[in-house]
Amino acid sequence: MKFLHMLLAVLALIGQSATGGTVATGDLGLVIERASGSVLLVDQSERAVLHRIEGLGDLSHASLVYSPDQRFAFVFGRDGGLTKVDIVQRRIARRVVQAGNSIGGAISDDGTLVAVSNYEPGGVRVFDAETLELVADIPTGSKTVGLVDAPGRRFVFSLWDAGETWIADFTGNDARITRVEGMGANPYDALITGDGRHYIAGLFGEDGLSALDLWAETPQPIRVLAGYGRGETPLPVYKMPHLEGWALTGRDFVLPAVGRHEVLWVDAREFVETGRTNTHGQPVFAMARPDGRQVWVNFAHPLNDTIQVIDTLTRQVVHEFKPGPAALHMEFTPRGHEVWISVRDAGKVMIYDTRTFEKLGEIDAEDPSGIFFTARAHRIGL
Amino acid sequence: MKFLHMLLAVLALIGQSATGGTVATGDLGLVIERASGSVLLVDQSERAVLHRIEGLGDLSHASLVYSPDQRFAFVFGRDGGLTKVDIVQRRIARRVVQAGNSIGGAISDDGTLVAVSNYEPGGVRVFDAETLELVADIPTGSKTVGLVDAPGRRFVFSLWDAGETWIADFTGNDARITRVEGMGANPYDALITGDGRHYIAGLFGEDGLSALDLWAETPQPIRVLAGYGRGETPLPVYKMPHLEGWALTGRDFVLPAVGRHEVLWVDAREFVETGRTNTHGQPVFAMARPDGRQVWVNFAHPLNDTIQVIDTLTRQVVHEFKPGPAALHMEFTPRGHEVWISVRDAGKVMIYDTRTFEKLGEIDAEDPSGIFFTARAHRIGL
Numbered sequence: 001m002k003f004l005h006m007l008l009a010v011l012a013l014i015g016q017s018a019t020g021g022t023v024a025t026g027d028l029g030l031v032i033e034r035a036s037g038s039v040l041l042v043d044q045s046e047r048a049v050l051h052r053i054e055g056l057g058d059l060s061h062a063s064l065v066y067s068p069d070q071r072f073a074f075v076f077g078r079d080g081g082l083t084k085v086d087i088v089q090r091r092i093a094r095r096v097v098q099a100g101n102s103i104g105g106a107i108s109d110d111g112t113l114v115a116v117s118n119y120e121p122g123g124v125r126v127f128d129a130e131t132l133e134l135v136a137d138i139p140t141g142s143k144t145v146g147l148v149d150a151p152g153r154r155f156v157f158s159l160w161d162a163g164e165t166w167i168a169d170f171t172g173n174d175a176r177i178t179r180v181e182g183m184g185a186n187p188y189d190a191l192i193t194g195d196g197r198h199y200i201a202g203l204f205g206e207d208g209l210s211a212l213d214l215w216a217e218t219p220q221p222i223r224v225l226a227g228y229g230r231g232e233t234p235l236p237v238y239k240m241p242h243l244e245g246w247a248l249t250g251r252d253f254v255l256p257a258v259g260r261h262e263v264l265w266v267d268a269r270e271f272v273e274t275g276r277t278n279t280h281g282q283p284v285f286a287m288a289r290p291d292g293r294q295v296w297v298n299f300a301h302p303l304n305d306t307i308q309v310i311d312t313l314t315r316q317v318v319h320e321f322k323p324g325p326a327a328l329h330m331e332f333t334p335r336g337h338e339v340w341i342s343v344r345d346a347g348k349v350m351i352y353d354t355r356t357f358e359k360l361g362e363i364d365a366e367d368p369s370g371i372f373f374t375a376r377a378h379r380i381g382l
Numbered sequence: 383m384k385f386l387h388m389l390l391a392v393l394a395l396i397g398q399s400a401t402g403g404t405v406a407t408g409d410l411g412l413v414i415e416r417a418s419g420s421v422l423l424v425d426q427s428e429r430a431v432l433h434r435i436e437g438l439g440d441l442s443h444a445s446l447v448y449s450p451d452q453r454f455a456f457v458f459g460r461d462g463g464l465t466k467v468d469i470v471q472r473r474i475a476r477r478v479v480q481a482g483n484s485i486g487g488a489i490s491d492d493g494t495l496v497a498v499s500n501y502e503p504g505g506v507r508v509f510d511a512e513t514l515e516l517v518a519d520i521p522t523g524s525k526t527v528g529l530v531d532a533p534g535r536r537f538v539f540s541l542w543d544a545g546e547t548w549i550a551d552f553t554g555n556d557a558r559i560t561r562v563e564g565m566g567a568n569p570y571d572a573l574i575t576g577d578g579r580h581y582i583a584g585l586f587g588e589d590g591l592s593a594l595d596l597w598a599e600t601p602q603p604i605r606v607l608a609g610y611g612r613g614e615t616p617l618p619v620y621k622m623p624h625l626e627g628w629a630l631t632g633r634d635f636v637l638p639a640v641g642r643h644e645v646l647w648v649d650a651r652e653f654v655e656t657g658r659t660n661t662h663g664q665p666v667f668a669m670a671r672p673d674g675r676q677v678w679v680n681f682a683h684p685l686n687d688t689i690q691v692i693d694t695l696t697r698q699v700v701h702e703f704k705p706g707p708a709a710l711h712m713e714f715t716p717r718g719h720e721v722w723i724s725v726r727d728a729g730k731v732m733i734y735d736t737r738t739f740e741k742l743g744e745i746d747a748e749d750p751s752g753i754f755f756t757a758r759a760h761r762i763g764l
Contacts, residue, residue, distance in 0.1 A: 022470040025406040026452025026759050045451055045493065068716070069427055070408025070452075088404050109717040111427065151673045151718055152737050171737070195632060196673040215675060215695060250577060251651060269633060291533045291578040291762060293597060313597060334450070334760030335491040336533055355534050355553070375760040377408050378716030380673060 023088045025070040028374050029331070030085070031342065031349055032062045032075075035367040039064075039075065041087055044333055044340075044373060047351050047361040051090045057081035057097070063104050063370055066377035067129060068111040073372070074129070076105040082116055084132060087374075094132045098125050106149040109380070113170055115155045117147035124157055124168065126175070136175045138168060146190025146201055146243075148381045150214055156199050158187035165190075165201060165212060167219070183210040183221050191243040192381035202243050203229060211271060224271035230258045238282055238300035247288030247295050249312040254295045256283035263297060265315065277315050280306050285329065288312075289354055290336035298327050298341075307341065309357070319357050323350045331371035342368035405432070407452040410469060410756050411713070413724065413731055414444045414457075417749040421446075421457065423469055426715055426722075426755060429733050429743040433472045439463035439479070445486050445752055448759035449511060450493040455754070456511070458487040464498055466514060469756075476514045480507050488531040491762070495552055497537045499529035506539055506550065508557070518557045520550060528572025528583055528625075530763045532596055538581050540569035547572075547583060547594060549601070565592040565603050573625040574763035584625050585611060593653060606653035612640045620664055620682035629670030629677050631694040636677045638665035645679060647697065659697050662688050667711065670694075671736055672718035678736075680709050680723075689723065691739070701739050705732045713753035724750035 027044040038054040056062075058079035065074050072093065075083040080099035083092055100120035107114050113135060115126045123139040124147060142159035150156050153170040163185055167178040185205025192199050192214075199212040199219075207229030212219040230237050241256035252274060253266040263286050265275040281303030287296050295310045304326050309319040325345035332339050338360065341350045344367050351361045376382040409426040420436040438444075440461035447456050454475065457465040462481035465474055482502035489496050495517060497508045505521040506529060524541035532538050535552040545567055549560040567587025574581050574596075581594040581601075589611030594601040612619050623638035634656060635648040645668050647657040663685030669678050677692045686708050691701040707727035714721050720742065723732045726749050733743045758764040 021404045022410075022472070023404060023406055024451045024453035024470055025408055026448070026756065027450045066408070068409045069406045071404075071406035088406055109719045151675070153719075195675075197632065197675075250579065293533070293577075293579075335762055337491045337535075374408065378757040378760060380717055 023071075025087060025374055027333075028070070028087055029340075030064060030073055030075075030087070030372050031365050031368050032059050032064075032370040032372075033366040034059045034062065034344070034369045037077075038366070039073075039085060040363070040365055040368070041090060042340075042349075042363065044338070047363070049363050049365075053085055053091060055092060056083045056085075056095075059369075061103070064372050065105060065107040065114070065382070066372070066374055067107070068377055070374040070377045072129075074105060074107060074114045076102055076116055078102065080116075080118065080120075082114070082127065082132065084129075096127075096132050098127070098134075103143075103145055104147055106147050106155055106381075108149055108153045108155070108170065109151050110153060113153065113155075115147060115149075115157075115168075117144040117157050119143045122159075122161075124155065126155070126168075126170070136168075136170075138166075138175060138177065140166065145188060146199075148190065148192040148199065150192060150199070151196045151380060154214075156190075156192065156212075156214070158183060158190055158201050160186055160188065160204075163187065163205075165199065165210075165221075167214070178219075180212060180219055180221060184208065184223070188240055189243045191246050194248060194380060196380040200224075200243070200246070202240070204240065209271075222271075225255075225264075225266065225273060227273070228255070228258065228264065238302075239284055241283055242285050244285070247286050247292075249288050249292035249295060252312075254286045254288065254310070254312075256286045256297070263295070263310070275315060277310055277317070279317070280308050280320065287330050287332070289339075290332055290334060294318075294354065296330050296339060298330060301326075304328070321357065324348065328369045329371055331373055334373065334375035340371050342371055344368060407469060407756050409715075410452070411722075412446060412455055412457075412467070412469070412754050413747050413750050414441050414446075414752040414754075415748040416441050416444065416726070416751045419459075420748065421455075421467060422745070422747055422750075423472060424722075424731075424745065426720070429745070431745050431747075435467055435473060437474060438465045438467075438477070441751075443485070446754050447487060447489040447496070447764070448754070448756055449489070450759055452756040452759045454511075456487060456489060456496045458484055458498055460484065462498075462500065462502075464496070464509065464514060466511075478509075478514050480509070480516075485525075485527055486529055488529050488537055488763075490531055490535045490537070490552065491533050492535060495535065495537075497529060497531075497539075497550075499526040499539050501525045504541075504543075506537065508537070508550075508552070518550075518552075520548075520557060520559065522548065527570060528581075530572065530574040530581065532574060532581070533578045533762060536596075538572075538574065538594075538596070540565060540572055540583050542568055542570065542586075545569065545587075547581065547592075547603075549596070560601075562594060562601055562603060566590065566605070570622055571625045573628050576630060576762060578762040582606075582625070582628070584622070586622065604653075607637075607646075607648065607655060609655070610637070610640065610646065620684075621666055623665055624667050626667070629668050629674075631670045631674040631677060634694075636668045636670065636692070636694075638668045638679070645677070645692070657697060659692055659699070661699070662690050662702065669712050669714070671721075672714055672716060676700075676736065678712050678721060680712060683708075686710070703739065706730065710751045711753055713755055716755065716757035722753050724753055726750055 099118040142161035187201040281299030324343035481500040524543035529539040569583040663681030706725035
């Protein structure tokens with residue numbers, strides 16, 4: 001009878017957890033721990049760590065995307081590892097090492113395909129999101145960068161060596177590739193606007209950016225911001241800014257300058273510069289709060305202990321503070337009331353109120369870098 | 383030992399079913415069943431019903447908002463009922479009847495406060511999202527409409543009788559109310575733009591709309607679109623269009639005309655009309671696909687069996703079809719690849735591919751009206 005009692009007790013417990021076979025994942029997130037090859041599962045509302053998941057390989061320059069149900073994260077490691085993390089079961093679901101050296105990835109709008117761009121060998125590989133089986137291999141003969149998803153089961157990416165952008169359309173049985181030549185010398189990163197219409201590549205080999213209108217029948221490179229880039233810079237470039245940091249603030253984008261201590265304001269319709277704001281150092285990320293009223297900026301080494309907040313109406317710095325050494329990445333809660341900041345060399349993620357700038361909490365993390373909240377699952381290009 | 387074996391076997395079985403049966407909340411949604419006072423919990427990816435939750439009172443004109451973790455929905459019933467639905471446990475967590483006749487609600491950006499606007503008695507009541515205990519009662523002496531959340535723990539709403547808009551700021555211990563007079567005669571509905579900056583009220587008593595810039599120190603009514611409204615309409619107005627249907631498509635908003643068989647294109651910066659497109663009937667909702675490339679329009683009785691799709695580059699109707707009688711509401715998947723449409727008098731929710739327009743599936747529902755996907759949890763003003 002003791003066994004029967006035990007059985008019933010266990011059944012009751014498991015019954016509960018099975019009913020709770022739905023797990024709320026809306027306010028969760030993952031923090032990359034770059035040195036230890038692990039990710040921290042965090043809870044935004046509780047400002048707390050839920051679990052550490054280990055064994056993801058080299059995460060020294062890692063990013064991730066989420067499945068539409070916000071259950072799975074696909075983590076792209078520097079070593080070519082593609083790891084599918086189950087944040088409900090809090091463990092690795094699958095892992096493949098798909099290339100020698102990868103640089104980022106994306107997930108199709110329907111959540112069925114995961115694409116990874118690779119340096120070695122150069123190209124894009126596309127995997128079934130369920131099984132991580134290879135669906136398509138797209139060699140490019142070039143280091144491949146700036147991979148994003150676009151609406152309609154498409155991926156867009158650029159070729160460092162060839163100066164081209166390719167659009168891979170997966171609406172049919174096979175990938176249909178559109179090659180756009182003449183993007184410019186050495187595209188090094190790219191972004192897609194939040195509406196999925198414009199793909200914009202930053203150039204390392206010359207000044208200016210190249211934009212594509214993906215709504216056009218035959219997208220052609222449009223050169224914008226001829227003065228933008230490293231060609232004319234009087235300062236050494238400590239770190240090329242991340243283009244994901246191109247922040248939309250109503251009428252304008254805010255773009256981190258290359259090598260200069262400033263951010264640029266760019267008209268979002270015409271892609272022309274409308275002004276500059278001086279900053280503390282060379283900006284790395286310029287991130288708009290989701291409502292666009294503020295832009296938070298972090299900086300390249302050796303000035304990377306500081307964050308500045310710019311008001312988008314006045315274009316003035318309204319707040320400056322030092323969260324600590326190596327403030328690498330910022331992530332806003334989806335509606336913007338709080339921001340999480342990775343402070344690598346303090347071994348902390350700090351959490352702030354974006355209105356009062358008050359510090360609300362912190363969590364311990366091992367060399368934290370990228371922070372990714374699950375709300376990204378519902379955004380184009382993130 | 384037999385018991386132990388049995389225990390292990392049962393555990394293994396249950397372990398399996400728990401693994402297979404677990405769902406995350408990122409791709410779920412609720413469908414209002416207006417006649418039966420119930421909601422259907424649905425799974426976007428599976429295109430399936432998970433559960434019916436009953437006992438929500440009069441849902442004949444109901445809407446809902448989600449908690450930031452996407453676990454709870456707060457359903458605002460016509461009868462003044464405020465019901466907190468737990469979509470993890472798949473049951474009603476709490477329910478209060480807070481007034482005699484309510485018209486909608488909102489949740490604060492931090493997820494802690496739920497506000498309801500009421501006709502009888504006129505005003506707004508604010509509840510603790512955890513307990514549904516009353517936190518603040520804001521009588522207005524007027525039917526109260528157009529309640530939305532704004533960034534910074536604020537709610538904004540309008541007074542039908544007084545022609546005013548009030549901003550209630552909950553960042554302190556007590557609500558701080560800012561009254562804006564002179565909004566115009568009989569505001570009947572309102573919206574807040576996706577960035578939380580502009581609050582725009584539709585007027586029943588005169589033509590034109592009133593906009594407020596919530597970033598201004600002292601927001602003042604800005605009259606826009608003087609020709610828009612029912613005053614000059616040559617047609618009987620079968621149903622005032624929903625202003626939530628004001629859709630941003632890159633450069634322009636698309637607005638359902640009042641009483642006319644057309645939608646209006648409005649410059650999103652200047653709030654001036656830039657064109658019109660003829661439609662099948664009087665539009666009720668004009669909803670932009672999340673990428674803004676298409677606008678889907680449904681219509682007032684008796685032409686409400688039809689949907690039209692407008693291409694936003696050409697402003698032409700590119701697709702028209704009849705999902706069935708009383709196509710009341712449309713909801714896009716967050717990245718826009720599919721759309722769900724409530725067809726009330728067919729007792730179905732139909733699901734379509736937004737690129738091919740192919741029908742992908744349908745689910746049975748009792749008099750379905752509003753469809754609300756959990757991704758709304760992460761949007762300002764939804």
